[in-house]
Each structure stands twice: as C-alpha cells, then as structure tokens.
Amino acid sequence: ETGVTQTPRHLVMGMTNKKSLKCEQHLGHNAMYWYKQSAKKPLELMFVYSLEERVENNSVPSRFSPECPNSSHLFLHLHTLQPEDSALYLCASSQESGYEQYFGPGTRLTVT
C-alpha cells in the first residue's frame, strides 16, 4: 500500500451504533488530520495530530473521538451520531503540520 489509506470506504450506521474509521499513512509523515466534506460546503478541519499529540480540535462534537496510537495510524471513533453527520470523512497526512497534505480516498458515512 502506498500513500494514505482509509477503511472502510463506505459505512452505514444507525444513530445508536458505535463504529470506528481507520486511516493509515505510508509516507513517514509526522502530522495527520481528519476532515469532514459535506456537499456544497468547504472541507471542515476536525482534528490535527502532530507527533501523536492532538494540536487542534476544531469545536467538534464529543460524539466524534479521535485516537492516534502512533504516527502512522489515526482513528475516528463514532458514537450516537446524528443524520447531519452523514458526509465524506477524509484523512490526510503531512511531513509536519504546515506542509502540503496528502489525502486518503475518504469514508462515505451515512447515518440513518
């Protein structure tokens, strides 16, 4: 695998479910990011991790919980989501925060 990978690519979950999104980067980068991409809206930065330490939490509801166990892996734990949380969730990485970011293909999340 090369670049940034995300699993699953598609996820349908009920409002009471708990699920996790996984991101893995194979680029040797030190910073990782979660974004939310909704139709007709700019990408919204959710979380930033630099050297496994969270450096940005962009007023994201607590039903989204990130985890960065090492510099190559990033998770987004989801629980009791709302239908308006349905979107494409993108993971990205960069050499360091501030440098150009490389994006994964995203997870298309549908909350029913």
Add this chain to the structure above:
Amino acid sequence: AQSVSQHNHHVILSEAASLELGCNYSYGGTVNLFWYVQYPGQHLQLLLKYFSGDPLVKGIKGFEAEFIKSKFSFNLRKPSVQWSDTAEYFCAVNIGYNQGGKLIFGQGTELSVKP
C-alpha cells in the same frame, strides 16, 4: 475569521479554452498556498503549492498559479483545458504554519470541460 473564497462554483468550458479560477483569502500574515484537484471518484490530489520565492508557480498537468500578495489572491490558470481536466478544484491556505499550521479550504469550483 480567516476564510478562503473561490469566486466560481461551476465553470463550463470547451476543450482548448483558457481557464482561470479565482481564489482570495482573508489573512494578513504569512501564508502557504495550495490548489488541490479532485477528479470524479478519486481522492484529493495536490496540484501546486506556493511557499515563497517566485510568485508564479507551476504545477502538474500544465497548471500554474500566481500569488498576488497585495490582492490576497492565488488564481489558478491553464492556457488550454482538456476534457480530462473535468474535476473539482479547491484552493487552500495554510495560516500560521510556523505555529503548527491550519489548512483552510475554499468551497471548491466544479469544472466541466466539454469535448
């Protein structure tokens, strides 16, 4: 609050036409500037970037962009588009990058190129 504005939401061109997509940002400090492209069904890819130096930067696939500091602009250009350029284009600005950085995206411009 800092923001990035892309003037055109949807642009339709014929092949061989010239392209210019506008991007303006609101931030008075030092910035890094990027254009990303998202082809149908594919992930976001870096098209070009500006950090410092020559304000006219060249990217992949014949694209270029010019940073005009006085206008807070970073417009994307291509002299002759192809059908394969059909995609969504995002301008992004990294502010405060020397304090960790935060990438702010514009809302995107959808480009449709007719063969």
